[in-house]
Amino acid sequence: xxxxxxxxxxxxxxxxxxxxxxxxxxxxxxRDDICPESTQTTPMLIIxxxxxxxxxxPKPPVNLTVRAVFYDTIxxxxxxxxxxxLPLRLDAQATEYxxxxxxxxxxEEGEExxxxxxxxxxxxxxxxxxxxxxxxxxxFKVNFLNLNARLEDDGNPxxxxxxxxxxxxxxxxxxxxxxxx
Amino acid sequence: xxQSLILLYTISIFFFFTTSLRAQTPxxxxxxxxxxxxxxxxxxxKPLRTLLEEDYRGLELLxxxxxxxxxxxxxxxxxxxxxFDGDNLRVTANGSxxxxxxxxxxxxxxxxxxxxxxxxxxxxxxxxxxxxEEYQIYSVNQYFPPTNFEGPFETSGLTASWVEFVLxxxxxxxxxxxxxxxxxxxxxxxxxxPPNFDNLVIPGFNRTYDGSAFGVGYSxxxxxxxxxxxxxxx
Numbered sequence: 001x002x003x004x005x006x007x008x009x010x011x012x013x014x015x016x017x018x019x020x021x022x023x024x025x026x027x028x029x030x031r032d033d034i035c036p037e038s039t040q041t042t043p044m045l046i047i048x049x050x051x052x053x054x055x056x057x058p059k060p061p062v063n064l065t066v067r068a069v070f071y072d073t074i075x076x077x078x079x080x081x082x083x084x085x086l087p088l089r090l091d092a093q094a095t096e097y098x099x100x101x102x103x104x105x106x107x108e109e110g111e112e113x114x115x116x117x118x119x120x121x122x123x124x125x126x127x128x129x130x131x132x133x134x135x136x137x138x139x140f141k142v143n144f145l146n147l148n149a150r151l152e153d154d155g156n157p158x159x160x161x162x163x164x165x166x167x168x169x170x171x172x173x174x175x176x177x178x179x180x181x
Numbered sequence: 182x183x184q185s186l187i188l189l190y191t192i193s194i195f196f197f198f199t200t201s202l203r204a205q206t207p208x209x210x211x212x213x214x215x216x217x218x219x220x221x222x223x224x225x226x227k228p229l230r231t232l233l234e235e236d237y238r239g240l241e242l243l244x245x246x247x248x249x250x251x252x253x254x255x256x257x258x259x260x261x262x263x264x265f266d267g268d269n270l271r272v273t274a275n276g277s278x279x280x281x282x283x284x285x286x287x288x289x290x291x292x293x294x295x296x297x298x299x300x301x302x303x304x305x306x307x308x309x310x311x312x313x314e315e316y317q318i319y320s321v322n323q324y325f326p327p328t329n330f331e332g333p334f335e336t337s338g339l340t341a342s343w344v345e346f347v348l349x350x351x352x353x354x355x356x357x358x359x360x361x362x363x364x365x366x367x368x369x370x371x372x373x374x375p376p377n378f379d380n381l382v383i384p385g386f387n388r389t390y391d392g393s394a395f396g397v398g399y400s401x402x403x404x405x406x407x408x409x410x411x412x413x414x415x
Contacts, residue, residue, distance in 0.1 A: 033267065035319060042320045068324070075324050087322040131318070133378045135391045138319045139269030 035138035040171060042141045045125060047084040048175035052160040058082035061158075061181060065103035069096040069122065078103050083175070090142050094126040101158045101181075121159045122152040125177075127169070144169040149177055213292045214411040217247045220351075220359065222404025227259070236264035236273060239384075243402055251286040255301060257400075261384035270316035276309020278385025280345060294353070295406075297361075301347035305367065307385045310337035311375060336375035341383045343369045343396070357406045365398040 035041070051059040063078040066086065075086065089095045101119045127144035134141050147169060149162045159181050166176040227239035241259030248254055257280040265272040282303035290296055313334040317327050349363020367386055374380050382388050386396045 035268070037321075042318060044322060071324075073324065087320065087324045089325050090318045090320065090328040131377070134319065136265070136267050136270065136379070136381050137391075139267070139316050140318050141320075142318055 033137050035135075039134060039138050040141070041134065041138055042087075042090065043143065043169050043172045044085045044087050045144070045147075045169060045177065046172055046175045047086065047177045047179055048165075049082045049084070049179050049181060052180040055180065059181065061099075061101050063101070063103050065100040067098055069098055078105070085172070088125060088127065088144055088169075090129060093128065094124055096122060096124045098122055099159070119156065119158040121154065121157050123159075123162065124150045124152065126150070147176060213414045215290075215414045216295065216406070216408040217410050217412055218406050218408040219246050220244060220404045220406045222359070222361070222402050224257075224259070224400050224402045226399065226401040227261070234264075236262070238262040241400070241402075243400070243404065245284055253284040253286065253299070253301075254282075255284045255303070256281045257303075257385075259385060263382040263384055263387065265381040265388060267381075269319055271314040272311060272381045273314060274309050274311045274380070274382040274384055276307055276339075276384040278305060278307035278309075280305040280385065282345070282347075284347070288350075296353055297351040297359075299347070299349055299351070299363075301349070301363075303345040303347060303365075304342070305345055305385050306340070306342045307383050308338075308340050309384045310335055311339055311378075311380060311382075312336075313375075313378065336378070339373050339375065339380065341369060341372035341380060341386060343367045343386055343394075345398075349400070351404065353406075357408065359404045359406065361400075361402045361404060363400050363402075365400070367396040367398060369394040369396065 049059055049061055051057040060080045060082040062080060064076065064080070064084075065074055065078055066076040066084065067074045068089075076084065086095075086097060099121045101121070102117045104116050104118055126148045128146050130143045130145050131140045132143060133139075145168045147164055147167050149164055151157060151159055151162055159179055161180045163178045163180070164176070165178050166174060169176050221242070221244045224239075224241035224243060227241050230237050231239055239259065239261040241257055241261075243255070243257040245253040245255035258278070260277045262273060262275045265274075280303040282301055284297075284299040284301035286297045286299050288296060288298035312332060314332045315329060316332075317329050320327065345365050345367045347363050347365050349361060351359040351361035354360050369383075369386065369389070372380055372383070379391070380389055383396075385398075387398050389396060
C-alpha cells in the first residue's frame with residue numbers, strides 16, 4: 001500500500017523531470033540554427049566606374065548590361081549606376097563577365113529594332129578562393145584573395161583601364177575594382 | 182445528482198489521502214538496516230535512439246557505489262555516433278566518453294525502501310572524431326547555382342571536457358532492480374576544435390551551441406543493485 005503510493009509520487013517526479021528537460025531543450029536551441037541576414041557571408045565584387053579623363057568623378061556607364069560568360073541569365077539589364085555588385089564563382093579560380101555598353105532595348109511587338117550601337121567588353125576576374133567557417137547556421141563563406149582583373153582585347157574597348165583597388169575581397173565596404181572609361 | 186456524486190467522490194478521496202498521509206509517519210523505533218552496494222546499469226534511451234534515429238548509434242553503461250550515508254560515487258561510460266543536420270551543412274561525431282562524480286540522495290526513505298532522488302556532479306571527458314559530411318557555401322546572391330562540397334572531411338583526435346549537474350531519480354521496481362531517469366546541464370571546460378571549423382556535436386555532451394559553453398542531456402536507465410553489506414540507518 002505504502003509502496004504503491006511512493007511509486008505514484010515517484011511517477012509524478014519523473015513527469016516533472018521530463019517537463020524540465022523539455023523546457024531546457026526548447027529554450028536552449030533554435031536561436032543559432034538560422035543564419036541571420038546581418039552576418040557577413042561570402043562578399044560580392046564591388047566595381048566603381050570612374051571618368052577616364054577626370055579620374056575623381058564617378059561616371060555611370062550608359063545602359064550597361066552585365067552577364068557571366070556562358071550564362072544566359074542577365075545580372076544587370078541596362079543599368080545606369082556608377083557602382084556595380086557582382087557575385088564571383090565559388091567553385092572556380094576565375095569568373096568571366098561580359099559588360100555590354102549601350103545595350104539595345106528589346107523591341108516591343110510591331111516596333112523596329114533600334115540601331116545596335118552596343119559595345120561588348122570581357123573581363124576575367126581571377127582569384128584564390130579561401131573558405132572560412134562562420135557558424136553552424138551559415139556554414140562557410142568564401143573570401144577571394146589575390147584578385148586580378150584582365151580586359152580581353154577586342155580592338156574596340158569602351159573600358160580604358162582597370163585598377164585593382166583591393167587585392168583581397170573580404171567585405172563589401174569599399175570598391176575592390178575601379179574601371180575608368 | 183451526477184455532479185454531487187462526483188463532488189462527494191472527490192472530497193472523500195481528498196480526505197482519504199490527507200488522513201492516510203498523516204498515518205504514514207513512522208512511529209517505530211526499531212533500527213532499520215539499509216543495503217550498501219554497487220549498482221550497475223545501462224541507459225535505455227541510447228539503444229532506443231539507435232533503433233529509431235537514422236545516423237545515431239550509442240551505448241552507455243552506468244554505475245554507482247554508495248560510500249557514505251547518502252553519498253554515492255557515480256560514473257558513466259559510453260560510446261556514441263552523433264549526427265548534426267543543419268540547413269547548410271551535415272556533421273557526424275564519433276567517439277567515447279567517461280563521466281565521473283558524486284550523487285547525493287536527497288530523498289528520506291521510509292523503512293524498507295531504498296529509492297533515490299538525487300542531485301549529482303560529474304566531470305566528463307570525451308575523445309572523438311568529427312566528420313564534415315557535406316556543406317554548402319552560404320551566398321546571399323543566387324546568380325550562380327549553390328556550390329556543394331561533398332566530404333567526408335574527417336578530423337580525428339579531438340577532445341573535450343565538461344562539468345555536469347545532474348538531477349534525477351531511481352525507483353526500485355522489483356527487488357534490487359531500479360528504473361531511473363535524469364536530466365543533465367553541462368558546461369564545457371576545454372575542447373580542441375578542427376582547424377577552421379567547430380565542434381557541433383560532442384559524444385557525451387550532445388550538441389553544442391554557438392557562442393555558449395552550455396549543453397543539455399538526459400538519461401533513462403535500468404540498473405541492478407549488487408548488495409555488498411548492510412548498515413543500520415541513523
